[in-house]
Amino acid sequence: WYYYMKKNSSINIRKGKMPRICQTVIIFFFIGMLLGTLVGKLFNSALLPELKSIYTETLSSIPSLDIPSDKIVLSSFYRNIKFVLLLFIFSMTDLWRYYCLVFSVYTGFSNGLLLFFNISIYKFAGIANYTCCIMPQYLIFVPSFLYIIMKLHKINSCDDTNQKGKLFLKQFPLFLLSILLILIGSLAEGYINPLLLSHLAGAAK
Numbered sequence: 001w002y003y004y005m006k007k008n009s010s011i012n013i014r015k016g017k018m019p020r021i022c023q024t025v026i027i028f029f030f031i032g033m034l035l036g037t038l039v040g041k042l043f044n045s046a047l048l049p050e051l052k053s054i055y056t057e058t059l060s061s062i063p064s065l066d067i068p069s070d071k072i073v074l075s076s077f078y079r080n081i082k083f084v085l086l087l088f089i090f091s092m093t094d095l096w097r098y099y100c101l102v103f104s105v106y107t108g109f110s111n112g113l114l115l116f117f118n119i120s121i122y123k124f125a126g127i128a129n130y131t132c133c134i135m136p137q138y139l140i141f142v143p144s145f146l147y148i149i150m151k152l153h154k155i156n157s158c159d160d161t162n163q164k165g166k167l168f169l170k171q172f173p174l175f176l177l178s179i180l181l182i183l184i185g186s187l188a189e190g191y192i193n194p195l196l197l198s199h200l201a202g203a204a205k
Contacts, residue, residue: 019153021097022146025104032105036112044120073190080141080182084148088175091152092167100149132196140185148178 083103090096114133118126155170 018146019150021100021153022150025100025146025149028101028104029108029111032108033112033115034108035105036109036114037116038112039109040113040116040120044116067194069190069194071190072194073186076137076186076189077182080186081179083145084175084178084182087148087152088171088178091156091171096152096156129200132200133193135196136192137185137189140181140188144178144181144185148174148181 086099087096087103090099111134115126115130118129118133120126122129151174152171155174156167
């Protein structure tokens with residue numbers, strides 16, 4: 001499977017198409033999302049009443065919460081840069097594709113739970129609530145992670161030295177760019193997303 005993926009993805013790169021690894025990551029994300037919604041439905045009756053109370057109380061208190069945006073930015077940056085660091089670390093091995101898939105399922109699973117939770121409470125309007133929770137940072141994070149995975153695959157596929165030091169040097173400019181992309185996404189989460197959540201809280205009253 002590994003060598004088939006590598007060969008087939010190399011052909012896609014030369015044709016300018018999305019590598020198979022990126023396509024597989026997207027598929028696994030939606031698989032994780034489906035699993036998250038199924039688990040949410042399975043435990044719906046046991047967890048929903050308590051979670052609904054916590055969620056609505058938290059949502060209504062958002063406008064009065066005084067959480068500095070810089071703390072949200074730092075928290076988001078720290079959370080997402082860990083995934084990037086692990087991605088680059090695993091890229092030095094043959095396991096990095098598996099890490100991508102595990103990360104995709106995990107991310108999809110948590111989003112599936114969040115989506116099902118919102119729909120269970122607010123019905124169709126829950127889709128808008130879910131969107132407010134993930135925007136606009138996901139517009140930056142999702143393309144960024146796919147771009148990083150694509151470029152890492154391209155660098156690794158074109159590297160014939162099998163020397164980790166030289167491979168790291170080739171990846172280093174991409175690593176710096178990754179830090180910048182994560183920072184931009186974190187700034188969006190820290191300064192724009194709270195405005196959407198505050199609007200959502202106001203609409204929920």
